[in-house]
Amino acid sequence: MHRSLRLGLLAAAIGIAALALAACGGSSSSSGSTGVADGSDSRIPAGAPFIDQDRLRFIPETLRVKVGETVYFKNSETALHTVNVDGKNVSGNMKKNDVFTWVFQEPGNYRITCDYHPQMKATITVDPS
DSSP states (O other): OHHHHHHHHHHHHHHHHHHHHHHHOOOSSSSSSSSBOOSOSTTSOTTSBEEEEETTEEESSEEEEETTOEEEEEEOSSSOBOOEETTEEOSOOBOTTOEEEEEOOSOEEEEEEOSSOTTOEEEEEEEOO
């Protein structure tokens, strides 16, 4: 009797956890958290390297591209954001729905931050082409 009760509670807990994880997914951005645009924003080609600025975060927080690839950044929220590459603001102020592009010319690891929100951090690894 106790064993079946425990199994039932365990199954219920697993079901609740699965629903909670599913509820956390989804985004209004042009990509989930994959770093690849899905084509839902006509300014960002499907399959392009993509970082969204949403919920005061860069999504995804890590991205890998090749030298010469264009990386797309989109501000999906009302807060102003910037794109700083290794501490230098390269985008200016980005308002909601602004899209900014940047092409990395040298291989390496680049730190991406926002002037207004110090918790926003991402790393882009650029591989030789």
